[in-house]
Amino acid sequence: MMACVKFISRPSILCFTISRTLYFNSKIRLFSTVKPTIKTQGKLSKARFGINLNSRFSMSSSSASPVLSEQQNQQVDRILEARNDDHGGVMVEMINEPMDAGVFVSLLRASLSHWRCQGKKGVWIKMPIELVNLVEPAVKEGFYFHHAESKYIMLVQWLPSIASTLPVNASHRVGIGAFLMNEKNEVLVVQENSGNFGGTGVWKFPTGVVDEGEDICDAAVREVKEETGIDSKFLEILAFRQSHKSFFEKSDLFFVCMMQPLSFDIRPQEAEIEAAQWMPYEEYAAQPFVQKHELLRYVADVCRTKKDGGYSGFSAVPTVTSFSKKKSYLYLNRQDIDL
Template sequence: MILKSLPKLSLVFSSINNSRYLANATQRFISSRRTTTIITTPTSRVVKIRVKTPVPIRSMSTSPILPQTASEITAEDQVQQVKLLTSTDDHYGGVIVELDQPMDSTTFVSILRASIIHWKQLGKKGVWIKLPIHLVSLAEALVKEGFWYHHAEPKYLMLVYWIPESPNTIPPNATHRVGIGSFVMNEKHEVLVVRENSGLFQGTGVWKFPTGVVDQGEDIYVAAVREVKEETGVDSEFLEVLAFRQSHNSFFEKSDLFFLCMLRPLSSDIQMQNSEIEDAQWMPFVEYAAQPFIQKSDILKYMNDICLAKIDGRYSGYAPISTSSNFSEQQYYLYVNAGDLKRSNS
C-alpha cells in the first residue's frame, strides 16, 4: 500500500480539505521517486538499473483515500522487463555472445544496450559477438553501436567492443598463415618435384617441392604428408622439420611461416593432381638444384644445402614429440632435435 511509503501520520483527516491535502502530498511524494528497471537474464537473474525518468502516476481524487484507490497507486512497484543477450565468460574478463535467433534491428539494439549496461556493472571488458551468416543484417546495427570487425570465417562474422575507458587490450586477428614444403627423396637420391599450373610459378617451367597451406586444426607434420599425397599420389612418412622461414605482407597483409619438412617415401608411383599440378616426377637432386631459378635464390640455395647436409648425416632437424598440457586434454606436438636430446639425456 502507498501509505507504507509515507511518514506515519498521527492525525485523522475527516474533512474534504484535509483529504485533498493528503492526496496532493501523496502525489508529490510518488512523483519524486525514480523507477527501477528490472532486467531478467536467460538464467532468471534479476538486475536493477536506475532510470531517471519520473514514474507516471494517475491523477488522484479529492475524495478521501479509499482502500481500492490506494491499491491503484502503486507507481513505485512499476517495472520494465528487458531481456539480456545470453553470454559466456572468456578467460580475460570479457564475454562471448553467439547469436542464433533472428530478431529485428530495433529489438536487437534495445537488448544489446541493456546487456552492455549489465556487463559494465559486472566489470566486464571485451565483448565478442559471433554473428552467423543468416543474421548478417544485424552487422550494421552492431557497427553503429561502436562494435568493429575482428575476423570473418565462411559461416560467421566476429565483431568486438571494448567497455571500459582504459586502453583496449583485445588481441588482433590471426597475424600469420602457415605453409609447408616437403622434401621427399628416395634411395636413388631422386627428389619428388612438381610443376604448378597456377599461382606464382604458373608457366615458369620451374620444378619445385610439393607445397601447401596447413589447414585449421591440422598439425604441420600431417599437412606435409597430406600435400604430398594430394599433389603427387605418393604415400610418405614424416621425419623432421629441417628449417623454417618467416616473411611479411605475403597474403592480404598477413605474415607467413613456411616450414621445410623432410619425408620418407613409402610408394613411388605418381598420380598427379590435375587441378593444381601441371607435371610431377622423380628428379636427381643435383639436376633439381642446378635450375637457374634456384641458383638465383639465396633462400632456396640455403634449403638445398640443408637437405644435402641432412642426407650426409651432418645436420639434425626437429621431429614431433607428442605432449600434453595442463589446460587441455588435447595432444600437442613439440618439435625438437630428437637426436641431440637423446644423446644429451644418455
C-alpha cells in the first residue's frame, strides 16, 4: 500500500511517498526503513529513517479513544493515501485492515489540513464494512453519509467555505413494464402473489426493476423470462413515467417496453407469480382496475394504437461516446430518421 507521509520537524518539512505495512499490536511498526528526500534551507539531501511506535492501542471496535496523546500526535504525523478525482477533490479508499480509531483521527486531521492547503474541495472516504469503528470518528470530524452499499459506506465532506457542489446520491430507481402480443392479438399478462397486487386478481404486464449496470432493453428481456418463461426480443420503448417519493423517498422512472415474443409456452415463476396467460387485449384493457386509473388507461391506449400501426416508439441504437469506450444505448424514434 502506498501512503503519503509528512514529517514536521524544525527547521525542515519532509513530504515523501513510501511503502509501509501497519501492524496494530503491542509494538506498532509504521513503515520500513526508507531514503526520503529532505529539503533543508533550500538544499536537498538524503537521510535514512526507521521508525517504530511502542505505544499500545486498544483494538476494540468502538471503544478506542478518537484522540491521541500529545506525544503520540507528534510521532504520528502522516496523511491518508488519496487519489484526485475529476472535480478538484480527493478519494480515500480505506483497505479492510483493522485500524485504531485514535490513529485514524490523527491521520484524518492531518490529511484534512493538507488538503485544505492544496485547495481541495470534496473529500470522499470509502469505508469498508470491516472498519465500521471508524465511521463515528469520521462523522465527528465533519463527514456525513453520502450513500451505502452492502459492503461499504461512502462518507463525504465539503472543504471550501462556498456552497457545496457535491452531487447527491442516486435519485431514481428504474423499472420496466413489458408489452407482448402474439399473432392472435393476445397480450401476455400475470397475476402477482405478493406486493401491492398480491391477491387482488388484477392482470397486469410483467414488470420489474433494472439491475445495476443493466440496460433497459436487456432488463425487459430478463424480467419477461423470469416471470413467465417466455423468450422475447426488445423492440421499442412506447412511453415512460416519472414519479417521486416512491421507494425509500427516491424518485422512480418506469419504461413501457414493447417486446416481440420468441416463444409462447408459459412457465410462471412460482416465487412471485400466481398465474400467467395470453389474454385478448380488449379483455385486459376493460379490467375495472385499468379503467379506474388514468395512467393505466393511457398506457393501454398507447399499446392499442401501437398494435393498430398508428404509433412509433423509441428503438435502442447502440452507441459509443468519445469519453467512454463502453457501449450504451440511445433510444430514439427511427421512423423519420435514416440511420
